[in-house]
Amino acid sequence: MSDVLLKVENLVKYFKTNAGKVKAVDGVSFEVYAGETLALVGESGCGKSTLGRLILRLIEPTNGKVLLEGEDLGKLSGGQLRKKRSELQIIFQDPFSSLDPHFTVGEIIAEPLRAMGIGKKEREARVLELLDQVGLAPETYFRYPHQFSGGQRQRIGIARALATSPKLIVCDEPVSALDVSIQAQILNLLKQLQKEHGLTYLFISHDLAVVRYISSRVCVMFLGQLCEICSTQEAYDHPLHPYTRMLIDSAPEPDPEFHREDRLLLQGEMPSPIHPPAGCRFCTRCPFATDECRQTPPEMKDYGGGHLCACHHPLLAE
Ligand SMILES: Nc1ncnc2c1ncn2[C@@H]1O[C@H](COP(=O)(O)OP(=O)(O)OP(=O)(O)O)[C@@H](O)[C@H]1O
Ligand SMILES: [Mg+2]
Numbered sequence: 001m002s003d004v005l006l007k008v009e010n011l012v013k014y015f016k017t018n019a020g021k022v023k024a025v026d027g028v029s030f031e032v033y034a035g036e037t038l039a040l041v042g043e044s045g046c047g048k049s050t051l052g053r054l055i056l057r058l059i060e061p062t063n064g065k066v067l068l069e070g071e072d073l074g075k076l077s078g079g080q081l082r083k084k085r086s087e088l089q090i091i092f093q094d095p096f097s098s099l100d101p102h103f104t105v106g107e108i109i110a111e112p113l114r115a116m117g118i119g120k121k122e123r124e125a126r127v128l129e130l131l132d133q134v135g136l137a138p139e140t141y142f143r144y145p146h147q148f149s150g151g152q153r154q155r156i157g158i159a160r161a162l163a164t165s166p167k168l169i170v171c172d173e174p175v176s177a178l179d180v181s182i183q184a185q186i187l188n189l190l191k192q193l194q195k196e197h198g199l200t201y202l203f204i205s206h207d208l209a210v211v212r213y214i215s216s217r218v219c220v221m222f223l224g225q226l227c228e229i230c231s232t233q234e235a236y237d238h239p240l241h242p243y244t245r246m247l248i249d250s251a252p253e254p255d256p257e258f259h260r261e262d263r264l265l266l267q268g269e270m271p272s273p274i275h276p277p278a279g280c281r282f283c284t285r286c287p288f289a290t291d292e293c294r295q296t297p298p299e300m301k302d303y304g305g306g307h308l309c310a311c312h313h314p315l316l317a318e
Helices: 048-057 076-087 105-117 121-132 137-141 150-162 180-199 208-214 232-237 242-250 291-293
Strands: 004-017 019-034 038-040 065-070 087-092 168-172 198-205 218-223 227-231
Touching: 004 048, 004 198, 019 048, 019 198, 019 227, 038 048, 038 168, 038 208, 048 087, 048 168, 048 198, 065 121, 087 137, 105 121, 105 137, 105 150, 121 137, 121 150, 150 180, 180 208, 198 208, 208 232, 218 232, 218 242, 227 232, 227 242, 232 242
Parallel strands: 038 198, 038 218, 087 168, 168 198
Antiparallel strands: 004 019, 004 065, 218 227
């Protein structure tokens, strides 16, 4: 079995709003193994970005723990946390708003190094090395983000995330804002960098084609909770949770021949994260829901081979 790099234990984040408490993340547990790409998928608003930000401790959890190599990040003092932060980085969806337009590309990429107290000379050398690694010319150093295209800006974001040689990179929809032709280039760059530097990715996406291409395992999230964790292959071939099956069956498929005949399409409205359904959160949209589903939240069960699912009526083969 591979080493566990990151462990998330019963993580909870409620946002207080005027309308009530938004249960954005509500009791999420999973592990990320060193060197893997674990995808986090689910519809808009299910809590993916909140979970990513909790892991980086950009926001404080309401409850629960994040352990990096067994160390509880919540127990670290300010100084210790700052140091640990260099081991966790994030790449954002929008390479336009995530890069400060007032700084040169060199300054932007060097910022995490400056925060670590690394001197100017060493920073400059490292930035040139990083530009080369992400396929940008050395001249890029003195230019500004607005002078670049979306794909090139995402390369700048990747260089910044790589600067401190982090152990884990949370990629939050890193290609969603890019043209399809550019998406493949950035995904291939991420794959290549992973191979060269042994990187570990938590890859947040709602695009299943991207997930299938980049990740070996997947966590499926619905309304603040995980409903299934398994290999990407299993999610496609033998999904256990109806939501996983419906998410896959509802995804746009360029070649209709690939659609299975007995497709289960997603239906119904997304319930409110302020007043989620009692019982299983998916029960109002699930064609198999029973009274048990409406009353009792299902627990995450292990079906063997690292396949976990939280459902009272999993799609087991007859
Ligand atoms: N700072 C905040 N204050 C109040 N509610 C918030 C805040 N941040 C997120 N939320 C709410 O928490 C829920 C989860 O949001 P989040 O951004 O994590 O979803 P997401 O899965 O990343 O969605 P998307 O796919 O659209 O990026 C949503 O209902 C959102 O409105
Ligand atoms: Mg998001």
